[in-house]
Amino acid sequence: SVANAPKHCSYEDADIVLSEWYHVEVSGDSARILIRTANVLFNGLFDKVPSTRSLFARVNVANMQSGEFQAHTMRVMTGLDELIHKLHSPKVLDSMLEHLADQHAVRTGVKNEHFDIFRDVLYDSLGQVLDEYNPDAWRSCLSRIFYGIAGSLP
């Protein structure tokens, strides 16, 4: 709804997010960090709304260590990484968000509220993932991203 429309992700906010995210990318261990983070996010979602687990049956959520589920989590996290990298290019970002919105809209049972939960778990996890974490900048830019993907979901 309009009431949930995101705060502006300013150029300066995007700079902060990009430089703090850069730490993950140069760590030399980014794939593992991203998979671990994604598992925290999905476990957080499954704990709060257990019925969402079944949405990931196709990617073998029954075994979260499996290659299928890890490949899924890498698709999600590289997707997020690509979005973060486009925070300075709003037009490109919007078209990527639109594409992701379409990809999620076709998955019956995926709801806007699931993204709110996922987002809040992400806010809580970033402090452990990042060396430096400026929550205001991340909130301002991630709310733009989450609104773009999930704003039109039921």
Ligand code: HEM
């Ligand atoms: C930052 C947040 C997220 C990003 C960037 C993201 C990105 C993606 C991407 C790139 C795919 C693969 C699309 C494809 O190949 O068709 C995907 C699949 C999917 N996503 Fe998300 N996602 C996010 C959050 C969520 C959340 C919160 C849900 C909640 C239920 C969700 C549900 C799904 C489902 C059900 C699939 C299909 C899994 C399958 O392959 O069977 N996603 N997502």
